[in-house]
Amino acid sequence: xxxxxxxxxxxxxxxxxxxxxxxxxxxxxxxxxxxxxxxxxxxxxxxxxxxxxxxxxxxxxxxxxxxxxxxxxxxxxxxxxxxxxxxxxxxxxxxxxxxxxxxxxxxxxxxxxxxxxxxxxxxxxxxxxxxxxxxxxxxxxxxxxxxxx
Ligand code: RB5
Numbered sequence: 001x002x003x004x005x006x007x008x009x010x011x012x013x014x015x016x017x018x019x020x021x022x023x024x025x026x027x028x029x030x031x032x033x034x035x036x037x038x039x040x041x042x043x044x045x046x047x048x049x050x051x052x053x054x055x056x057x058x059x060x061x062x063x064x065x066x067x068x069x070x071x072x073x074x075x076x077x078x079x080x081x082x083x084x085x086x087x088x089x090x091x092x093x094x095x096x097x098x099x100x101x102x103x104x105x106x107x108x109x110x111x112x113x114x115x116x117x118x119x120x121x122x123x124x125x126x127x128x129x130x131x132x133x134x135x136x137x138x139x140x141x142x143x144x145x146x147x148x149x
Contacts, residue, residue, distance in 0.1 A: 001124070004058040006032035006045040007108075011064025011071075013037070014108040014116055018062065021117055022124065030058065046074035053102050054080040061103035062120065068107035075103050079144055082137075087111070089122040096126025098133050 007015035012034050019029050032048045034040045042065045053061040061083075063071035068085040075083035083103035084095035087110065095101040104123045106116050 001027045001060065002058045003027065003029050004032060004049045004052045004061040005029050005063075006049040006061075007034055007064040008042040008045055008066075008071075009034055009037050009039045010042075010066035011106070011108045014064050014106065014111075014113060015062075017113050018064075018117065018120055022120060027124070042070045043074040046071045047078065050075040050078035050081045050083070050103060054078050060124070062106070062123075063103055064106045064108055066107055066109040068105040068110065071105040072103075075105065079148060082140070086119050086123070088115070089118055092119045092122040093126050096123060097129040100128040100133070100137055 005015055005019060019031065023029055032052070033045055046063055049061045049063055052058055061075070063075055063083070065071045072083045072085040075081050081103055082099055082101045083105055084091070084099060084101035085105045086092040086095055092104065095104070104120070106119065
């Protein structure tokens, strides 16, 4: 599994924890920054990760900022991206099973790191359930096309 990961300064510490905890021979992380805890603008990192996931270069993306909100807003501007801000295991599972979300966003200032890691684990183990959910995703794609230039 190829995972694109990125954070701003407010998510830097949690990004490093997640990479260390979840890297293994079958799971490769590519880090799109930030590379230090110095301030950076979250849309720059969200755009880079979202574009890479949208192009199909990665199976999943993970984006972390202070709240996870800015990363989700920015990533969802990229066509083909379904970024989900998750606060617990339930929303992480539902985002994969129902929404086929391809980017997880997390808020380092909101979550204890152990809970954040539980969310990442649920996310990585999740699968799209298909069925009735597939038609709903098709409607999301229609909306995207309606407003694309
Ligand atoms: C940075 O201070 C903060 O605004 C950012 O990390 C994020 O929470 C935005 O949504």
